[in-house]
Amino acid sequence: MIHPDKNRLRRTMLFLSAQRPSQMKDAYIYRPDSVIFDLEDAVAESEKDAARFSLFHTLKTVDYGDCERIVRINGLDTPHWREDIRASVAGGAEGIRIPKCESAQEVVEVEAAIEAAEEEFGRPVGRTLVMAAIESPRGVLNASAICEAGRRMFGVAISGGDLRKAMQTRYYPKGEEMLVPRGMVLLAARAAGVQCFDTVFTDLEDMEGFRREVQQNKEMGFDGKSVINPRQIAIVHEIFTPTEREIIEAERVVRAIREQAAEGVGVFTLDGKMLDMAFLPGAERVLALAQAAGLYEGDLVP
């Protein structure tokens, strides 16, 4: 069975340090689609236990409503990750983010640990989803296998910081230095039918540069972006919001395909353009984006 939230809308994933309860206590007010409680880089080595403790109690006590809660665990080369998963699953996190993922085997190991934790804490097995962060050239080259590795896998995210260093480059405004990795990971995600998210943009003073990058993300076909500050959320949502014309068009396409399908017709034309079932997911996604932006109140969103 496909997890009901596997393909949910994830335009924005807001990073929050699990070492800082003040950040975690109510970040849902900024309305990101997802938050990522970070046990990894944002937490000092000596504070891993304390952060895990805060994380668990945040998961248990703060009502994040519709906002998805994902936990970035420590890397599989650390002594922390298994305990990170236990705390996350016990707290009821919706997903786990694997950092610096380089192989399908890591996904398999994480999924096994999650399953064990779900059983240990009496949570429905299969409830906790997984995503992987691709942060190295090897990860990019193995992206396809990573995307197809597990049944809990809902998406992959590119992490630019380490990747740019490994590629002997840095951030450039046009994004050419990331074009190939972004393209390869996107291809792998699409081939596997999972979502794909772009890396964070770290210069909070350069909102124009951020806007440019998000625009490029949208044009390339990303599902969303990791963000590090609530101020970035509205911009991503705005850019990912379809135009009125796109919404009307999508509504007609969804309606027409469903009507034709109900009558057993597979291929047909609408306004002179050929349509078939392959157009349905894209059109439905447009309506879901419009609904999230408060621009669509119809009943065609699945």
Add this chain to the structure above:
Amino acid sequence: MMNSVGRDIPDALLTDGKEVFRGSHHRDGLIYTKPGPTVRAGVKPLHSKLLPNLREAIVQCGIKDGMTLSFHHHFRDGDYVVNLVMAEIAAMGIRDITIAASSLGSAHDPVAHMIETGIVTGLQTSGIRGKIGEAVSHGKLKTPCILRSHGGRVRAIEQGELHIDVAFIGAPTSDEYGNSRGTGGKSDCGVLSYAMADARYADKVVVVTDCLVDFPNFPPSIEAVDVDYVVVVDAIGDPQKIASQATRLSKDPRELKMAEDCVRVVAATPYFKDGFSFQTGAGGPSLATNRFIEAEMERRGITMQWAIGGISQSTVDMLHKGLIKYIVDAQDFDMAAVRSVNNSPGHFEISTSQYANPMNKGAFVNKLDFVVLAALEIDVDFNVNVVTGSDGVLRGAPGGHPDAAAGAKCCIIVTPLVRGRMPTVCERVVTVTTPGENVDVLVTDYGIAVNPARPDLIEALAKAGIKTTTIEALKDKAYAMVGVPDPLDFYDRVVAVVEARDGTLLDVVRQIRPLEL
């Protein structure tokens, strides 16, 4: 006697025509006679009104026990004038003084000791903070402190309820005849609006400056015709604390979110159209509102006819960009505003009576479309408290809050739902300083609530797709997060009286019982 915001006002205070608050427009149409000051004619041509020092001014003015002295607060936390004058008063053995200031802050902490020693026995002010607030809250002041809004203070002067024996007016520049301005010296504050009524209605007026300029210092904010004496001192204030060099725009995502939501509310109302008028206070969310409103105005292609209130960089920038036609200015918060007022075309100084006195023939606030204000507390009846802290101690200022709220067509309160462990939205505010009937919308980080008395605004917001909740739901959320606060423990003794802007009694503040652990 219970007033219309449900506060029980002790009958002992209802003397000399004092009434309890009966609604914002209760005194509309009241006929009264303005008082006149007792002045000494200056017929004989005088070369100079200069006196060598403050002591000489105190002697010449005939200040004696029991008199009322007034001050303005344009130098804010950088003010030296109150302390300089009061130190002389104390040194001369004068006692039983009432200080009638437009506001008092932590700069005036030394006055707290004078309250304890009986040198100061009365206070009438718009703001009360620091050690003075603590002294009054703990019952050290002999008579109840009278708290008034900025407009209410001028009303009290112009109706004769507050008679000023001697006004000490700190002025960044003055000539030897007393023509005074808010700019041109080393302690620039921009405008002298708060002191204008004092100059007209006080029996004696002393200008205190640290920058004497050539006669005539024109155009003056305080005119020589009202001034008895001029005293030059080394410094009237600390320029660093009078006006900040530049007001930094908030980067706090919470404040920015609230500001953005506030502008969404503004833009959803029918008043947001070409030629609208607008006031914001200082402070994070209010200032940030300016930035977002600018973007929304550009998007709609509209301009603001006039802005008012405490002025800072962002408002001045919008004037210079042509987005605002006029700024009417009664207080400046930063150097950008100080430099602009009376210099930039369209940026004018006004008196506080023009700004907000409810009992003149029509103040600027009455013409406001929007005002965006903060709150220490707001309760489920939309009553706002901006004067007592959650510990019951006086630590705030009604300022122009009640005036602008009463005048504006749409009054928006912007405040975080909780501060630390204290709920901002609560069942019943400690002290009512702005009645809920004047508050239309509450914007918090957790949601927006509209006063049920404004179904038109509820409909306008719904039409714009803005989700709202009830103020009760916000209160419940706040209590769920931080718990229900224990009631404060007060003695019966009234230590401060909160006057509504029309002079009726809105609330009283009682002496706080010391916390016993």
